[in-house]
Amino acid sequence: MADKRRICAPIDTVPPVGNPRQPCTAASGRLGGRDAMAVRPIFLETDVNPQATGSSLLEMNGTKVICSVYGPRQSHRRQPFRDTGVIDVEVLTSPFAGTHRLAPGKNAQDGELAALVEQALLPSLRLDTFPKLSVDIYIVILENGGSVLPAAINCATAALASAGIPMNDLAIACNTVSIAASAPASGADQSQQSLWIDPCLEEEASPDLAGSMLVTYMPTLNETSLMISTGSAPPTQVTEAFHTCLAGCLSLHKTIVECLTRDA
Amino acid sequence: MSNTSLLPLLSSSERQFILQGVASGVRSDGRGRLDARDIILETGLLPQANGSARVIIGNTDILVGIKADLGLPSQQNPDQGRIHCNVECTATVTNAVDSRDADSDAETLGHVITRIFVNSGCIDLKKLCLIPGSVCWNFYIDAMILGFDGNAADAIAQAVRAAFSDLRIPRVVIDTGSTPPTVEIDEDLRRAFCPVDVAALPLSMTMWKVGMSFLVDPTPAEEACASGALLVAATATGRVCLVQTLAGGAAQYSESAQATALPVPRGESTGAQAGAPPVAVVSAGGMNPHSIVDMLSTATEIAQSVARKQDEALRRVAEASTRSHGAGKSAHFVDQSVGFFADSFAATSGN
Numbered sequence: 001m002a003d004k005r006r007i008c009a010p011i012d013t014v015p016p017v018g019n020p021r022q023p024c025t026a027a028s029g030r031l032g033g034r035d036a037m038a039v040r041p042i043f044l045e046t047d048v049n050p051q052a053t054g055s056s057l058l059e060m061n062g063t064k065v066i067c068s069v070y071g072p073r074q075s076h077r078r079q080p081f082r083d084t085g086v087i088d089v090e091v092l093t094s095p096f097a098g099t100h101r102l103a104p105g106k107n108a109q110d111g112e113l114a115a116l117v118e119q120a121l122l123p124s125l126r127l128d129t130f131p132k133l134s135v136d137i138y139i140v141i142l143e144n145g146g147s148v149l150p151a152a153i154n155c156a157t158a159a160l161a162s163a164g165i166p167m168n169d170l171a172i173a174c175n176t177v178s179i180a181a182s183a184p185a186s187g188a189d190q191s192q193q194s195l196w197i198d199p200c201l202e203e204e205a206s207p208d209l210a211g212s213m214l215v216t217y218m219p220t221l222n223e224t225s226l227m228i229s230t231g232s233a234p235p236t237q238v239t240e241a242f243h244t245c246l247a248g249c250l251s252l253h254k255t256i257v258e259c260l261t262r263d264a
Numbered sequence: 265m266s267n268t269s270l271l272p273l274l275s276s277s278e279r280q281f282i283l284q285g286v287a288s289g290v291r292s293d294g295r296g297r298l299d300a301r302d303i304i305l306e307t308g309l310l311p312q313a314n315g316s317a318r319v320i321i322g323n324t325d326i327l328v329g330i331k332a333d334l335g336l337p338s339q340q341n342p343d344q345g346r347i348h349c350n351v352e353c354t355a356t357v358t359n360a361v362d363s364r365d366a367d368s369d370a371e372t373l374g375h376v377i378t379r380i381f382v383n384s385g386c387i388d389l390k391k392l393c394l395i396p397g398s399v400c401w402n403f404y405i406d407a408m409i410l411g412f413d414g415n416a417a418d419a420i421a422q423a424v425r426a427a428f429s430d431l432r433i434p435r436v437v438i439d440t441g442s443t444p445p446t447v448e449i450d451e452d453l454r455r456a457f458c459p460v461d462v463a464a465l466p467l468s469m470t471m472w473k474v475g476m477s478f479l480v481d482p483t484p485a486e487e488a489c490a491s492g493a494l495l496v497a498a499t500a501t502g503r504v505c506l507v508q509t510l511a512g513g514a515a516q517y518s519e520s521a522q523a524t525a526l527p528v529p530r531g532e533s534t535g536a537q538a539g540a541p542p543v544a545v546v547s548a549g550g551m552n553p554h555s556i557v558d559m560l561s562t563a564t565e566i567a568q569s570v571a572r573k574q575d576e577a578l579r580r581v582a583e584a585s586t587r588s589h590g591a592g593k594s595a596h597f598v599d600q601s602v603g604f605f606a607d608s609f610a611a612t613s614g615n
């Protein structure tokens with residue numbers, strides 16, 4: 001726990017200024033009056049890191065993610081025999097990425113993000129074309145402005161494409177949060193749910209949050225590689241959120257393909 | 265990546281055997297695609313834990329203990345108690361070359377359990393807070409995989425839910441008069457109570473995609489052939505608490521890592537973009553959105569019925585323990601074991 005390599009602040013410290021970000025509520029609506037179905041504008045640039053085989057930088061307002069792809073190269077992990085390649089995903093959240101400073105180095109959440117990014121990307125890759133080799137994907141979250149996981153997946157899929165790794169399709173991720181107009185515990189009224197696509201930090205922290213959904217979709221294959229839906233809701237609402245995410249993925253796919261063809 | 269360290273490495277003929285069997289609706293142990301194995305449930309086996317349960321499905325053997333202590337609430341949620349989930353994969357069950365692989369597989373399962381029981385909001389964490397900002401209950405859920413014979417996630421969810429039914433925490437008296445307020449623990453364990461509404465807790469049901477069809481309760485060999493899985497956690501009342509895709513073991517075989525093009529019947533849309541070739545492409549690990557929606561409703565129904573069956577089994581366990589030993593979790597009898605069949609699965613066969 002204690003970081004012995006650096007000089008740490010005393011254990012009980014609090015930021016001098018409170019969190020200036022006010023969470024959005026069902027009554028206040030989305031931040032800046034954004035439309036429920038509007039995805040934040042994307043800035044995507046590939047080959048930002050000349051060292052790497054492929055790399056990309058993705059910005060969506062307050063969310064900034066950079067990804068470098070190395071390989072295919074010799075795997076540095078010991079592993080049992082397999083006749084396909086592997087990918088090795090590492091996620092690092094910068095200490096200044098969020099409202100609270102994080103301890104430097106990897107934390108537990110980074111490991112979870114890495115596992116999910118790996119699961120989202122795997123079906124999009126032609127692992128059979130680089131047997132026994134490893135493609136190493138390093139993702140740095142520079143700024144967390146909400147929807148970090150989909151940003152990391154989209155950034156990584158663009159970096160993989162720019163690295164020329166054989167792929168079946170782009171894995172495009174999009175998420176929604178469902179906001180209950182009343183307290184989520186009452187839950188009986190289905191019509192009171194609103195879905196906000198691509199939420200920012202203030203929207204993810206909403207006290208009216210009833211659930212969240214993340215979908216990674218490969219539009220050409222018409223397949224979903226990663227889907228996580230949390231929160232408690234009847235199946236109809238889950239299906240509705242799923243379709244909303246799919247629609248979001250399709251619109252993001254268009255933009256990302258445009259960026260990739262422009263940079264190619 | 266999901267639990268590959270637990271899965272056997274199969275030859276291509278073994279995989280062909282399993283894939284063809286599943287495609288024609290026959291599994292190697294004689295079950296149909298939607299037939300689950302019997303579940304053996306025991307509760308109250310760990311005297312040192314506040315709640316415990318053991319679930320045995322085939323040779324899958326899961327032991328869960330819940331420990332409770334008083335601690336500091338988190339800074340982000342000062343008015344809530346905390347629940348920590350952890351899954352441990354004992355070295356005896358994994359064939360991983362590198363123990364870190366087994367650790368990361370167990371970690372993935374731990375995250376799934378956290379999402380099912382904590383992030384779903386099924387447990388009211390505010391009730392677990394005694395003095396906002398200073399004292400709350402901490403529950404540590406530790407699951408150990410003592411034996412692996414497939415279907416670990418569902419078995420762990422079963423065991424955690426059963427352990428919650430066995431959970432007893434002492435009553436506390438909060439003295440708000442003193443500054444700062446103090447908490448006094450009632451040491452009489454006969455007055456201990458269960459702080460969680462077990463009937464509202466979800467159970468998970470995972471539909472594994474093997475070839476082009478879905479099955480439940482797979483063996484390790486079937487998991488190794490699965491291209492992916494859809495885990496659905498639902499309560500007895502049919503509220504969906506988690507839907508998550510899991511990776512199967514098929515991605516490590518080169519034949520399944522290639523996208524396979526299948527001709528599409530005339531007039532049927534694949535939903536792909538305009539200009540795409542008229543084929544349906546099947547990759548390793550992906551799942552068609554239509555089948556996700558189908559499987560979601562099937563799995564919700566099954567999870568619902570299994571949750572009801574477990575409630576029934578837990579009631580019988582509780583009755584058996586009150587008959588034979590006054591009350592309390594210290595009762596540990598072999599006759600607490602209650603096997604229950606998931607026989608109604610056939611009624612919901614969709615695929």
